Amino acid sequence: TKGPAKKLLKKPASVIIASADSTGAIPLVSKLSPGQAAYHFLAGYQDGKFLPAFSRGPSPLDPLALAIALLSHLKNNEISSFLINVNSGGKHITGEEIIRLASVTLSDKAPEGKTGIVDSKVRDLKGKYRSFLSSKFQELPEEFTF
Numbered sequence: 301t302k303g304p305a306k307k308l309l310k311k312p313a314s315v316i317i318a319s320a321d322s323t324g325a326i327p328l329v330s331k332l333s334p335g336q337a338a339y340h341f342l343a344g345y346q347d348g349k350f351l352p353a354f355s356r357g358p359s360p361l362d363p364l365a366l367a368i369a370l371l372s373h374l375k376n377n378e379i380s381s382f383l384i385n386v387n388s389g390g391k392h393i394t395g396e397e398i399i400r401l402a403s404v405t406l407s408d409k410a411p412e413g414k415t416g417i418v419d420s421k422v423r424d425l426k427g428k429y430r431s432f433l434s435s436k437f438q439e440l441p442e443e444f445t446f
Contacts, residue, residue: 313335320347320387325421330383334374337381342367350432350446364437
């Protein structure tokens with residue numbers, strides 16, 4: 301492929317997934333494994349509701365197949381993925397702040413998430429994710445985790 305179309309086909313350096321969580325269960329910025337990125341993508345969590353992209357209307361694409369393709373693409377191409385909480389501490393962050401966080405995140409200066417910490421907020425949110433996704437899909441890949 302030549303010309304402008306060639307630039308459109310480049311693989312991304314990173315993938316950033318935005319979510320909204322005012323409970324504090326999701327940190328402001330978290331680095332995700334490919335399985336976590338696919339899981340958050342599939343759920344589409346937005347402050348107490350699950351609004352995945354695939355629910356916006358009828359689509360010929362199977363959402364689980366799309367999430368599995370995302371997982372595969374992230375793994376095979378070693379693409380970093382991050383989760384940004386756009387409703388940190390109950391306060392919506394601005395578009396400028398999202399851009400700043402994305403820049404910091406992509407420069408590998410992102411703060412580490414709460415990995416390993418399991419408090420009641422995190423446990424409750426994990427349960428909500430599990431309940432929502434199990435109601436939509438019979439079986440998820442083993443790598444799909446919170």
